[in-house]
Amino acid sequence: MATLREAQKEMTRKLLLDSGVELFVSKGYAATTVDDIASAAGTTRVTFYAYFPSKVELMKALIAERLNDALDRVPSADHGSTANELVAVVEDGSRKRIRAWLAAISRRWDAIRPYTTAAFEAAAVDPRIRALLSEWLDEAIGDVEDGLNRAGRFPPGTRHFRSVLAITELDHVARHWTPGHWGVEREEMLDVLTESWVGSIGRR
Incomplete structure (x- = not known):
């Protein structure tokens, strides 16, 4: 079970990173919000902050x-x-x-x-x-x-x-x-x- 949870956490982190770079390129870094990244990754801002303290950290x-x-x-x-x-x-x-x-x-x-x-x-x-x-x-x-x-x-x-x-x-x-x-x-x-x-x- 722990292994599955770790794999899910890693996948969520990857989705956040993937969504972040895609939005930074298409929309611009300044215009992209944490909510934008979380939504594109299929999750919430609460989940985003569980992985990254800020957009800067991502x-x-x-x-x-x-x-x-x-x-x-x-x-x-x-x-x-x-x-x-x-x-x-x-x-x-x-x-x-x-x-x-x-x-x-x-x-x-x-x-x-x-x-x-x-x-x-x-x-x-x-x-x-x-x-x-x-x-x-x-x-x-x-x-x-x-x-x-x-x-x-x-x-x-x-x-x-x-x-x-x-x-x-x-x-x-x-x-x-x-x-x-x-x-x-x-x-x-x-x-x-x-x-x-x-x-x-x-x-x-």
């Missing part, structure tokens, strides 16, 4: 759980979360390895875009989400910097800035590019993005 869960899972990010003692493969790719620094990683991650963009879209919209109106999103991006920047530090590549004083450039560029492209957008198809986009990454953080 948004935090979407970032910390759904986004991190989609990007293979795992808990890290150094900086919140880490993507071990990204660190290894940057440490290697070869054009081939960078291109392969960018190609693999780009295949996930459609799946993660609802979460990043919702997160950035929420950050625009809620300082708590803004701070969380900034921390999350800093964790990815930290991965790139860790890779550069392990490789001993580039002057130490430039490594953080190079990491900021690489992740800021990747984040913008991941959130906005679609086939043909900006005049490039997928392979061309990956070629140019790879060229930029090799120039800023890779081995030349």
